[in-house]
Amino acid sequence: MTLRKAALAATILSLPLAAQAQPVTGLYVGAGVGANFRLDADGDYSRSLVATPGRVTNTATGRAQVSTDPNIMGLFSLGWGFGNGLRAEIEGNYRTNQVDSATIPGRPRSSSSPWLNTYGAMVNVLYDFRMGWPVVPYIGAGVGYGWNEIEKGASFGFPSTQTKGEFAYQGILGVAYELGSMVPGLALTLEGRYYATLDPSFKDASRVSPTVSQQSYWKPKNENVSALIGLRYALYTPAPPPAPVVAPVAAPALARTYLVFFDWDKYNLTERARQIIGEAAGASRKVQTTRIEVAGHADRSGTPAYNQRLSQRRADAVAAELVRQGIARNEIAVSAFGETRPLVPTADGVREPQNRRVEIVLK
Structure with a gap:
């Protein structure tokens, strides 16, 4: 019910x-x-x-x-x-x-x-x-x-x-x-x-x-x-109080930010990652979207230069999957930040799963 x-x-x-x-x-x-x-x-x-x-x-x-x-x-x-x-x-x-x-x-x-x-x-x-x-x-x-x-x-x-x-x-x-x-x-x-x-x-x-x-x-x-x-x-019977107005239940708002996580030192997409990218692609068709931002990130377990390249590969893999699911390439803006924007701050050399990610933002 x-x-x-x-x-x-x-x-x-x-x-x-x-x-x-x-x-x-x-x-x-x-x-x-x-x-x-x-x-x-x-x-x-x-x-x-x-x-x-x-x-x-x-x-x-x-x-x-x-x-x-x-x-x-x-x-x-x-x-x-x-x-x-x-x-x-x-x-x-x-x-x-x-x-x-x-x-x-x-x-x-x-x-x-x-x-x-x-x-x-x-x-x-x-x-x-x-x-x-x-x-x-x-x-x-x-x-x-x-x-x-x-x-x-x-x-x-x-x-x-x-x-x-x-x-x-x-x-x-x-x-x-x-x-x-x-x-x-x-x-x-x-x-x-x-x-x-x-x-x-x-x-x-x-x-x-x-x-x-x-x-x-x-x-x-x-x-x-x-x-x-x-x-x-x-002789005088007050009218019963009006029935409470049942407000229509609003449909849950579609998310505008999606996170895709990766295994350590990997940029290939898991089945769960493809499912999240599919949800983002579907939501972009239902909300007002002018641009889809795809930003790659890495943890601090490698060198900054290596992590920059790894975050770029991750962002490119997500963008390619969005295109495969029907999003025009010119609607996607790809960027990579390496280890400079961690979701969870850590010391250098720490493998943090939540920092190995790509953020998809519907603009």
Whole structure:
């Protein structure tokens, strides 16, 4: 795989992750529905019958034991994302559960099944954990005010609907799967919630006959566990950062200087030397070249006069090979420097392989 193809592949593979990495920024709305499981609504209970003019004729006190069936819940939220994973929102919610069984002090079992409803408003703070996964986990907590309601509660001594408001609090654990490829800013959410209020105190006084009134009191627990599915839509979703521009990979620049080395006291060309001369000849056709300089050199193992002649023979051998490979002789300038321009400085008489060379320079 070429460098360019590898860069393009890395860019393409990074695009989905770049889209997922966009945090919620600005205004968003959300909604969810699901199942609500109200934990046992046990609580202190009392009932008194009072005869006119205020004489108590019958009293029953104790602890009511009440369980409910699972039922539905729903919520709507309006929030703001700060672009760093942190979100704040206001929420309206509703939960309802029907009593499944109840043991009430001083009252016979009844086929009547009251409804226990809760609705309220919350302020929540949440945090999204963006870890490059297909889903985004988040946690949250909220406080607010919830209204507890008992409906159709005659069997509990509450013939009319009773409503009592209390402080409410909740914890939130969820994951969001972003659907930005379908609708920018849209996400599917799955949540588990724990919601509770302080125990409400229901009180009622009603006449059961012209001369007898009934006074009822019940303080049940209100704790709920909910599982819900929902949608969240960010009204402003910033465009993902543009994909990095992959610069075209430049072709390696052709060399303009080539070195041909020789064995000691030799000027004949080896196979490797012919290959280097061929590369120089090929490059001269691809770059702007007006002249090819061929300069011969020798080491200091002989006399200066001998080394001058040897460097000339080496330069002539290289020039002849260039001509054989298609370069016109009049384009080649040949010179010889003997031992006067060593590549590696040495003492006199030293055999240095790198000084036994011909330099080909494309001008």
